[in-house]
Amino acid sequence: MTDNSLITLAIEAMQNSYSPYSGYKVGAALLTEDGKVYKGCNIENVAFGPTVCAERVAFLKALSEGERNFTKIAVVGGKNGEIKGAFPPCGVCRQVMREFCNDNFEILIVKGNNKYDTVLLKDLLPLSFKPEILDIK
Ligand SMILES: [Zn+2]
Incomplete structure (x- = not known):
């Protein structure tokens, strides 16, 4: 699966966004190690x-189906679904x-105009609190 294919699926997912309060639609496409893709969109609530x-x-869709090994996720978003600016x-x-x-999990942050940054989880969440700290993994 190419990065661009994963981004296309994230854009598809964005179309199902339920975001009547912010107007910001966000989509994500999560790639498992064995090549499956799970899509998600933001779902707002009147109680926030x-x-x-x-x-x-x-992630919750994938995890609830038993998936545990992930490679990368593409994230895309914008006001009224217009992809403009990054949504980390x-x-x-x-x-x-x-x-x-x-x-080394990769996060593809789409910026619009067919451009995106690839960021590693260790760079997005440095000094993170992780399961290894509790010695359970
Ligand atoms: Zn979030």
């Missing part, structure tokens, strides 16, 4: 607290990624 990011939707994962999503991904 229950809002879930696209990245976590993709929030702190909560970074911590969820850290639970299941190693330092």
Whole structure:
């Protein structure tokens, strides 16, 4: 799976965003080590607290299907679905990624105009609190 193919799937996922409050649609496409893709979109809530990011939707879908080994995730977003500017994962999503991904897990952050940055999890969440610290992995 090429990066561009994964980004295309993230854009598809973005179309299902439920974001009536912010107007920001976000999509994610998560690639497993064996080549499966799980898509997610942001799902907002009138109470705000229950809002879930696209990245976590993709991870939770994959995890609930038994997946545990991931390679990379593409993240794309923008006001009213217009891809403009980068949408790096929030702190909560970074911590969820850290639970299941190693330092070299790749995050493709789409910036629009067919451009994206590839960032490693270790650079997005340095000095992270991770399962290895509790000696369970
Ligand atoms: Zn998030």
